[in-house]
Amino acid sequence: MEMYERIKELRKSELKLSQEEFGKKLGVSRSVINNIERNVLARPEQKEPLIKLICKEFDVNEEWLRDGTGTMYRQLSRDEAIIDWAASLLKEEEEDMSEEMQYAKAFAEMLSKLSVDDWKVLAKMAKLMENIKHS
Template sequence: MTINERVRELRKELRMNQTDFGEKIALTQSHLAGIENEKRTVTDRTIKLICTEFNVSEEWLRTGKKPIFIEINDEDKFSQAFAAASMEEDDFIKALLIEYMDLSKEDRKIVKELIKNIAARTKKSSD
């Protein structure tokens, strides 16, 4: 299997169409289609973007050696989430973080429990 085929396999594994997958890594749908059809090469830049955006093993993408996905620790997840929130032009996320940090310790504890309960219900309903 070629690297181009692995890009297509990954996209399908993630259940994404070419447009949505491409947007995540700054490629147009037609450019991604060219990669998947082996009419375009996969650049080092694209490899790095895919690996970073989707937590994919660079070794798997280049060679096919599993595992496909890499585990990231909570510290790295936090860094990625914070970087994404900082780069997004989503004023709601920024305001939410600011307001949360302005809460008292007791109020933050209540908000944490609320979010944990919502996440648990969401996970349960998707299973």
């Protein structure tokens, strides 16, 4: 599989985005995405910054995108995963967020107001839930 085919697979099968939606997230037009996926980009030098942007925007493993080795997504550290999640809550306006993201943002706000004692109780509850899940 060639890189342009992996880009199409990522967009269509994994992210389930149209060419227009994918392009919008990357700041390019649908026709640029169409040309990349057909491997007929008029200015091939455009491809390099787009590869970097695809990897950054969607946490894609650059080695996988370029040559098909490794996993599709890069493995985030615990801190990176937390930062990415928090950033996703902050980058959209509340009225444009999905219902799921609105709940997540409200929950994050509640968590931010917990005291140390509240965190201890929450940790105990989480451990109990984990034990129930595994029994």
